[in-house]
Amino acid sequence: MSPDSETLLRSCALFSRLTAEDRRKVTEISVERRYGKGDQVFAEGDPSDLIFTITSGRIKVVKAIAGGKELILEILGPGDPLGAIAAYESRPYPASAIALEEAICIASKRAPFMALLETCPSLVRGMLGGFSLRVIELGKRLAEITGSRVEARFAQIFLKLADRLGQPRASSIFVPLVLSRQDLADLAGTTMETSIRIMSRWGKEGVVSTESDGFVISSRDDLEALSR
Amino acid sequence: MSPDSETLLRSCALFSRLTAEDRRKVTEISVERRYGKGDQVFAEGDPSDLIFTITSGRIKVVKAIAGGKELILEILGPGDPLGAIAAYESRPYPASAIALEEAICIASKRAPFMALLETCPSLVRGMLGGFSLRVIELGKRLAEITGSRVEARFAQIFLKLADRLGQPRASSIFVPLVLSRQDLADLAGTTMETSIRIMSRWGKEGVVSTESDGFVISSRDDLEALSR
DNA sequence: CCGGTCGCATGACCGCGGTCATACCGCCCA
DNA sequence: TGGGCGGTATGACCGCGGTCATGCGACCGG
Numbered sequence: 415m416s417p418d419s420e421t422l423l424r425s426c427a428l429f430s431r432l433t434a435e436d437r438r439k440v441t442e443i444s445v446e447r448r449y450g451k452g453d454q455v456f457a458e459g460d461p462s463d464l465i466f467t468i469t470s471g472r473i474k475v476v477k478a479i480a481g482g483k484e485l486i487l488e489i490l491g492p493g494d495p496l497g498a499i500a501a502y503e504s505r506p507y508p509a510s511a512i513a514l515e516e517a518i519c520i521a522s523k524r525a526p527f528m529a530l531l532e533t534c535p536s537l538v539r540g541m542l543g544g545f546s547l548r549v550i551e552l553g554k555r556l557a558e559i560t561g562s563r564v565e566a567r568f569a570q571i572f573l574k575l576a577d578r579l580g581q582p583r584a585s586s587i588f589v590p591l592v593l594s595r596q597d598l599a600d601l602a603g604t605t606m607e608t609s610i611r612i613m614s615r616w617g618k619e620g621v622v623s624t625e626s627d628g629f630v631i632s633s634r635d636d637l638e639a640l641s642r
Numbered sequence: 643m644s645p646d647s648e649t650l651l652r653s654c655a656l657f658s659r660l661t662a663e664d665r666r667k668v669t670e671i672s673v674e675r676r677y678g679k680g681d682q683v684f685a686e687g688d689p690s691d692l693i694f695t696i697t698s699g700r701i702k703v704v705k706a707i708a709g710g711k712e713l714i715l716e717i718l719g720p721g722d723p724l725g726a727i728a729a730y731e732s733r734p735y736p737a738s739a740i741a742l743e744e745a746i747c748i749a750s751k752r753a754p755f756m757a758l759l760e761t762c763p764s765l766v767r768g769m770l771g772g773f774s775l776r777v778i779e780l781g782k783r784l785a786e787i788t789g790s791r792v793e794a795r796f797a798q799i800f801l802k803l804a805d806r807l808g809q810p811r812a813s814s815i816f817v818p819l820v821l822s823r824q825d826l827a828d829l830a831g832t833t834m835e836t837s838i839r840i841m842s843r844w845g846k847e848g849v850v851s852t853e854s855d856g857f858v859i860s861s862r863d864d865l866e867a868l869s870r
Numbered sequence: 871c872c873g874g875t876c877g878c879a880t881g882a883c884c885g886c887g888g889t890c891a892t893a894c895c896g897c898c899c900a
Numbered sequence: 901t902g903g904g905c906g907g908t909a910t911g912a913c914c915g916c917g918g919t920c921a922t923g924c925g926a927c928c929g930g
Contacts, residue, residue, distance in 0.1 A: 430777040477781060479789025480870065487781050508778045538766055545773035550736045551707060552780040553715050559788055559832030561707025564917070595878065603788030605918060610879060642708065642781040792887070823908065833888060838909060 422469040428540040443526040455511035462500035471517025477509040486600040569641035587631040650697040656768040671754040685740035694724035699745025705737040714828040797869035815859040
């Protein structure tokens with residue numbers, strides 16, 4: 415790993431509570447990896463011999479579904495663990511991971527990482543907490559996707575993005591994340607055509623507009639109303 | 643707890659690897675609870691001060707979705723933990739739990755259970771394993787529900803039931819689980835009407851027939867074909 | 871300058887499945 | 901015995917959104 419790996423590790427929620435000594439151990443079993451936009455971190459079905467922790471950039475976790483389409487399970491960012499779920503039971507990765515932008519990960523070898531878990535309670539707590547949040551989150555997605563129509567799901571997606579990475583601006587919120595119409599469709603579990611239709615209509619109505627480096631949400635309240 | 647609680651605990655995957663001493667500790671912080679068909683174990687939104695472990699019977703985990711409907715997230719049985727995910731981060735339960743039949747649970751108080759986790763590595767391993775399987779499972783459900791049409795999802799549901807609790811019979815498989823048409827609809831994320839339509843058609847076609855104490859799957863291959 | 875590619879946009883069509891309405895049957899209880 | 905009730909069954913209707921097709925502007929390498 416690069417010399418500043420110690421700093422990278424400390425910036426991750428998962429490792430921030432470790433002792434310096436334990437962080438050094440993590441460093442020893444890890445290498446740093448860099449990805450360009452669109453690069454694949456790992457593919458669905460690959461043997462899971464690496465556990466990743468994102469230090470910068472956003473990465474989408476996608477799963478192939480019927481008809482050659484794909485579904486975005488979640489969008490992860492700095493501090494989030496990646497591939498840990500599969501690795502825990504040494505199963506193949508249940509989904510693929512693709513960088514949405516320039517990204518850097520810490521890749522730790524599975525076996526020694528598991529060994530480290532044994533002796534490191536705070537790391538275990540971090541993993542358990544992360545897993546349980548993901549179960550909750552996935553349950554919520556499942557409920558949304560079965561219970562709401564497409565437009566409402568789009569509203570829910572943008573509300574979530576606004577909460578997670580929105581930057582307040584003059585009477586609007588900016589989401590600094592570039593997603594194609596296809597990405598949005600894969601998030602909502604719909605087709606690119608409907609994704610385009612909704613986004614272009616919302617653009618005209620001034621609900622959400624697309625810029626070259628992200629989205630602008632003019633009114634959170636409008637989205638809230640649309641999300642039911 | 644009742645005198646045979648020790649035996650009950652040992653029968654659960656989660657606790658089977660504990661030392662007798664640790665199992666005694668679990669017993670101390672737990673009470674046994676019994677439920678009749680349709681009884682609610684806990685409700686979505688309730689504060690999660692209890693962690694349950696099922697010792698007998700099946701329990702469905704349901705989440706309310708738009709329009710007063712509900713979605714079955716999963717069906718749990720003997721040995722499965724219940725409510726652990728919410729409890730871990732002391733959040734309210736993200737879903738409700740309802741007994742599908744007569745059921746018995748071991749209910750452990752949250753705080754001491756968490757304390758026990760600290761000193762009990764094998765219990766932690768069990769929790770992590772259980773959580774990761776659930777994340778994988780939920781991801782799969784999400785992919786199925788967005789990628790397949792209703793009939794294919796029904797096929798996937800029955801295939802899963804067959805694998806989990808099917809009993810081989812003369813050239814057919816028996817699933818000893820009573821689910822109403824409404825339950826099936828809530829599992830597939832559809833309405834009772836379409837659920838009824840599919841099941842009554844399948845009954846006539848001899849794919850899956852409903853009996854008073856469960857379902858009979860005549861041909862696993864037929865379901866496999868229908869599941870795409 | 872041009873052909874090729876990629877992402878975005880928009881219209882026409884139509885089928886799956888959600889909604890509404892009605893009916894049948896077994897069961898329990900007054 | 902009759903009436904209410906919960907679960908199951910079936911038909912008619914129609915709207916959301918998936919599918920197919922076509923077009924447009926931006927960008928890029930030749």
